[in-house]
Amino acid sequence: MDRIGGGSAVVCAVATGVLASFWSVSPASAGSGRAEAREVRDAGEACSAPEMSVRAPMRVSPSVPIGAVRRDSDYYSIDLVPTRRVPATAYVRGTAEVTFSPSPFVVTVTPDGSYDYEVHVRLPELREPRGGGYVAWVTTTEIDEIHRLGQLQDGRVSGRVAWNKFLVVVTLEEDPMVATGRWTGPIAFRGMSRSGTMHTMAGHGPFQDEKCAAYGYQ
Amino acid sequence: MIVQSVPSIPLRLRVSAFATALAALLSMPGVLQAQHEMHGMSMEMEGGWRMAPMDMSMPMLPGLEGAMPVVGAFLPGMGMDISMFPEARPSRVVELADGDTLAVAVSMVRRTIAGHDMVMYGYNGQYPGPLIKAPQHATVMVRVTNEIQMPTTIHWHGLRLRNEFDGVPGVTQDPIERGESFLYELDVPDAGMFWYHPHVREDVQQDLGLFGNLMVLSPDPEFLGPANREEVLVLDDMLIDDAGLFPYGLESPTHALMGRFGNVLMVNGITDWSVDVRRGEVVRFYLTNVANTRTFNVTFGDAPVKIVASDVSRYEREQWVESVVIGPAERYIVDVRFPDAGEVAIANSVQNVNHFRGVFEPTVDTLGRVRVAEDAVAEDLRESFEHLRVHEEVVDDIDRFRPWFDREPDHSLVTTVRVRDLPLPIMQSMEMDTLYVPPMEWNDAMPMMNWLSSGEQVTWILRDTDTGLENEEIDWRFDVGDVVKVRVHNTPDSFHPMNHPFHIHGQRFLVLSTDGVPSENLVWKDTAIVPVGSTVDLLVEMSNPGTWMAHCHIAEHLHSGMMFSFTVED
Numbered sequence: 001m002d003r004i005g006g007g008s009a010v011v012c013a014v015a016t017g018v019l020a021s022f023w024s025v026s027p028a029s030a031g032s033g034r035a036e037a038r039e040v041r042d043a044g045e046a047c048s049a050p051e052m053s054v055r056a057p058m059r060v061s062p063s064v065p066i067g068a069v070r071r072d073s074d075y076y077s078i079d080l081v082p083t084r085r086v087p088a089t090a091y092v093r094g095t096a097e098v099t100f101s102p103s104p105f106v107v108t109v110t111p112d113g114s115y116d117y118e119v120h121v122r123l124p125e126l127r128e129p130r131g132g133g134y135v136a137w138v139t140t141t142e143i144d145e146i147h148r149l150g151q152l153q154d155g156r157v158s159g160r161v162a163w164n165k166f167l168v169v170v171t172l173e174e175d176p177m178v179a180t181g182r183w184t185g186p187i188a189f190r191g192m193s194r195s196g197t198m199h200t201m202a203g204h205g206p207f208q209d210e211k212c213a214a215y216g217y218q
Numbered sequence: 219m220i221v222q223s224v225p226s227i228p229l230r231l232r233v234s235a236f237a238t239a240l241a242a243l244l245s246m247p248g249v250l251q252a253q254h255e256m257h258g259m260s261m262e263m264e265g266g267w268r269m270a271p272m273d274m275s276m277p278m279l280p281g282l283e284g285a286m287p288v289v290g291a292f293l294p295g296m297g298m299d300i301s302m303f304p305e306a307r308p309s310r311v312v313e314l315a316d317g318d319t320l321a322v323a324v325s326m327v328r329r330t331i332a333g334h335d336m337v338m339y340g341y342n343g344q345y346p347g348p349l350i351k352a353p354q355h356a357t358v359m360v361r362v363t364n365e366i367q368m369p370t371t372i373h374w375h376g377l378r379l380r381n382e383f384d385g386v387p388g389v390t391q392d393p394i395e396r397g398e399s400f401l402y403e404l405d406v407p408d409a410g411m412f413w414y415h416p417h418v419r420e421d422v423q424q425d426l427g428l429f430g431n432l433m434v435l436s437p438d439p440e441f442l443g444p445a446n447r448e449e450v451l452v453l454d455d456m457l458i459d460d461a462g463l464f465p466y467g468l469e470s471p472t473h474a475l476m477g478r479f480g481n482v483l484m485v486n487g488i489t490d491w492s493v494d495v496r497r498g499e500v501v502r503f504y505l506t507n508v509a510n511t512r513t514f515n516v517t518f519g520d521a522p523v524k525i526v527a528s529d530v531s532r533y534e535r536e537q538w539v540e541s542v543v544i545g546p547a548e549r550y551i552v553d554v555r556f557p558d559a560g561e562v563a564i565a566n567s568v569q570n571v572n573h574f575r576g577v578f579e580p581t582v583d584t585l586g587r588v589r590v591a592e593d594a595v596a597e598d599l600r601e602s603f604e605h606l607r608v609h610e611e612v613v614d615d616i617d618r619f620r621p622w623f624d625r626e627p628d629h630s631l632v633t634t635v636r637v638r639d640l641p642l643p644i645m646q647s648m649e650m651d652t653l654y655v656p657p658m659e660w661n662d663a664m665p666m667m668n669w670l671s672s673g674e675q676v677t678w679i680l681r682d683t684d685t686g687l688e689n690e691e692i693d694w695r696f697d698v699g700d701v702v703k704v705r706v707h708n709t710p711d712s713f714h715p716m717n718h719p720f721h722i723h724g725q726r727f728l729v730l731s732t733d734g735v736p737s738e739n740l741v742w743k744d745t746a747i748v749p750v751g752s753t754v755d756l757l758v759e760m761s762n763p764g765t766w767m768a769h770c771h772i773a774e775h776l777h778s779g780m781m782f783s784f785t786v787e788d
Contacts (some may be wrong), residue, residue: 017529070734072753075655075710099733100657104525104533104748105543106719106732106754107658111517112580113568115657163570164578196653198576 021211069097069120078168078191080123086172086188094123094155096136096168096191101160115133116162123189125157128190133176137183151176165195180181228777231499245421246787266291270669271459271481281643282666287755289672294367294426295326296565303328306340309430309486312348316356319401322347324394324416324428326364332482332489334462339366339426345487346452346508347362347414348432352408354434360402364396369393372402373723374432375547376515376529376744379405381764384723386417393418408530408726408742409436411450411504411549420469421478421510421754421773425456427487428756429508441524443536444602445502445553446595449493451564453514453544453585454506475635477511477772479662483566483583491564491586496595500555500603501588502526507544511774513658513717513747516542516585518554519562525549532741534613538605541567545719545747547771555603558699562588568660568715581661616728616740618635619701622757623730627705629694630683633770633780634712634746636787648714655715657749678780680772683707692782700760700786703730707753708787718775720754721745723766725786727758745771763788 071077078096082089097120100108108116121136136149138161149159152170169190172184263269265287295303306327312320327340341347352358364370370392373385383402387393394400406412412432416423431450436442457464457480466472485491495501507514517540523540529549542550552710556562564586569578583657637645644667662668681688685716695701704727726742732754748754769781 026411070753071751072707073710073751075751076657082413100749100752101734102544102735102738104528104537104539104741106729106752107543107749109512109515109541109543109658111515111567113515114578115569159466194395195578195654195656198571208779216458 078116080189080191084185092125096121126155134173135173287472291465292468292681309346309432313351314358319359336463350432364394364710370416373417386758405535406434422466448502450504454484471774474676474778475671476668477774486585495591498595500599505550513545514566517567524553528741529743532609535608535742546747556590559592572659622701627703630705633708636677673778678775694784696760702758704756710751715750719771721771724762724769727756730755760786
């Protein structure tokens with residue numbers, strides 16, 4: 001049979017805590033909490049880059065009540081880690097659970113084969129800010145595409161994403177009701193999909209020439 | 219006799235005189251010699267093996283140079299003149315009425331695939347086997363005569379038939395030895411598309427061409443909506459290298475970790491399936507996945523696709539979909555309208571994982587082509603096609619079971635794997651590989667390691683979480699009429715997690731939810747994918763007495779232990 005595709009789209013993943021702790025040989029292995037915070041700040045700064053493209057928000061009303069989600073394994077859970085850039089969030093922890101978007105199949109994928117997920121952000125300890133509101137977003141690991149999931153209500157919000165690798169960020173927005181294409185406020189929490197741990201020997205070894213410094217690598 | 223699906227016999231002990239004789243044959247000089255070099259390895263290997271085909275961009279794992287599976291190599295007809303076998307011919311339709319008997323010979327045939335002549339198996343010399351059509355509620359007979367080298371049976375996948383005709387050797391019947399016959403009496407209570415295949419070394423026999431469809435016709439002419447034509451698509455893949463068909467494991471399967479992915483994709487046994495239609499035609503496709511392990515994501519270009527039915531029933535309601543995710547042994551019926559002239563590729567569109575490079579690789583393989591003529595179809599079915607029907611009979615039927623939907627599971631299973639004596643480089647590398655485990659494996663992401671893992675070294679496990687019993691130790695018992703909720707969790711915390719198409723014989727079930735998320739549009743199934751990390755709740759109607767199998771339908775997982783039986787008493 002003829003093969004139409006097959007080209008690789010190598011991306012340089014932003015290191016997460018899991019990633020940094022595993023890749024002890026990586027330059028990012030200095031991976032302490034501090035290093036993680038620095039990387040996330042880099043990500044936030046990258047978002048204001050003028051060349052970044054922005055797509056329309058995806059569907060923000062999930063079909064699944066957040067309480068219905070039940071994962072017997074936290075393997076695909078995304079730890080939401082505070083960046084300490086927003087007051088009163090330093091010790092707040094949360095998760096973003098992923099489930100397959102409803103479909104006639106157990107496994108939901110898009111026509112190009114990407115997983116089609118619903119992302120359920122949960123930050124139960126998060127207090128309402130004195131001003132503005134918290135908004136959850138998902139973005140590609142290159143941060144060249146961003147979708148707004150929506151404003152958190154009682155520390156929760158859900159939405160849909162059809163990327164195989166993605167970041168979840170929660171920002172503090174002055175006007176959380178404005179459906180902008182990208183965030184303007186500081187990132188309060190961030191996390192990465194489990195697939196982000198596929199940061200491997202080839203991606204930053206002799207086979208690739210990624211500008212890793214742009215993602216916080218030294 | 220070689221390895222069979224006999225629960226009471228430990229897999230690793232199932233080696234027969236037949237297997238020994240074949241091993242001796244294959245060890246003869248010159249019987250099989252690889253015709254290519256890869257990664258500096260010699261093209262000649264001992265015991266009839268040659269190196270597994272793999273992506274040349276992937277580096278050879280250090281320490282595995284020259285490694286071979288611990289099991290012997292097997293190919294049908296080795297050492298025999300291929301011209302002595304009859305050339306296989308395409309599938310034919312056989313319409314059976316109530317009480318009719320069909321004779322089916324299981325025989326060796328000659329086929330040419332991807333430019334290679336090879337000896338394969340066939341039902342009545344056909345690829346796929348005959349498309350059997352029978353009216354719903356009929357009883358039809360199939361007399362099976364075995365003419366191949368190894369014992370066989372036929373399992374009638376999805377049929378809620380009498381237990382003694384389920385085709386499981388050692389459970390419902392003795393295997394059909396070479397030269398022997400067995401008469402199957404098939405009750406067909408449910409309308410839809412079913413299929414048949416051996417239950418003896420499926421990884422070999424099914425892969426070599428022993429599969430076919432059984433279409434059960436509803437007496438209701440409105441059972442399915444109107445369509446201009448119907449096409450049966452049997453999806454499959456085969457593993458072929460420069461020398462032809464790649465050998466199978468003799469005593470037990472190779473590729474035990476991930477199953478044997480093929481590198482040549484086929485529809486109805488050919489690599490260039492196509493159909494000519496007129497503009498505006500509504501084509502009903504009956505999809506069946508007979509591959510050993512591959513899950514397909516089938517797309518139809520930009521043509522609108524409406525899903526109508528699956529394994530054992532129609533959906534509660536028709537629904538638009540953009541692609542069809544179909545795991546091994548599953549069936550789906552979809553209606554597709556082709557509004558524009560031109561060519562539409564039916565494709566498998568997936569995101570393969572390249573663990574070495576740490577990326578998802580978009581991959582599209584063309585499965586077939588639909589050539590749409592400029593001429594418009596005479597009977598325009600656009601209006602009916604665009605109407606999404608609600609199948610009230612299905613809704614009413616399922617309504618009877620809703621009281622059970624929210625109760626706690628009656629049984630819980632967890633899937634995992636145990637390995638022993640794998641080469642050290644594999645053990646070490648797998649720790650890296652499993653840094654990220656995708657919910658689904660769409661391709662063989664580690665062909666060398668996968669090939670070197672055999673059923674002798676890998677035990678796939680279904681474990682009852684309440685009792686701790688595993689695989690053949692499990693012995694659930696029910697009464698006819700019981701409605702049983704079974705929770706299946708596919709743990710990611712194992713040596714090599716992988717998705718499993720879970721199949722239950724002789725009964726039907728609903729997939730109630732996945733990870734707590736209720737299914738919005740229910741359909742009766744006999745096989746359902748359990749992705750890695752997910753928990754799937756199944757509601758099983760125990761309507762059919764007998765002792766039945768439940769197992770993973772990845773052939774290599776099944777023959778690496780991933781099965782158990784349960785009994786439904788009258």
